[in-house]
Amino acid sequence: MTSATGLIDRYQNYRVRRWLIQEQRTAGMLKGWRPQRRRRMLVIGVVTALLGIAVAGVLCALDLGAAPVVALIALVLFLPSWTMLRIASGGQDHAPDPMLDELEIAERNKARSAGLALTQSLTMPPLAYLIFVSAIAPHADAYRTAYAGGLMMLAALMAGGCAPAMILGWTRPDPEPES
Incomplete structure (x- = not known):
């Protein structure tokens, strides 16, 4: 066994322990x-x-x-709804492989793939904005251009990162009733 394999195994074991602790902490919530x-x-x-x-x-x-006000309101809405979604969906989007069965792994991997595709497609418009505004209007307010592009890019990256949990939260059936 190489040192890289040992490092990966130790990291995977750490992820499993951390996920179990988090699952235990949030099991009765929401x-x-x-x-x-x-x-x-x-x-x-x-x-x-x-x-x-x-x-x-x-x-x-x-x-x-109005941009800063809209951004602040959106972030205030995002933080609790995202946290609640992660808890309510059981963290399946980021669970280590040993904690899932084969069907759950396949569903999670499909959702992650969709999230990557979404990230790649949604980052193109803000990237194009930043490139073309800089090239076409170099005299434009650099602060405003960077802030606008940064907000658009942040939304795109967060959408792609949140997509697996959103997909699984939307498509997974109701949990089995506890006996």
């Missing part, structure tokens, strides 16, 4: 939000917040003063 219908409400909240952050970036690019 039971009313675990049914699919309620998880879908959380997904809608996360999507709305991410759209709000992207809109704030566009507002900033248009030099409208």
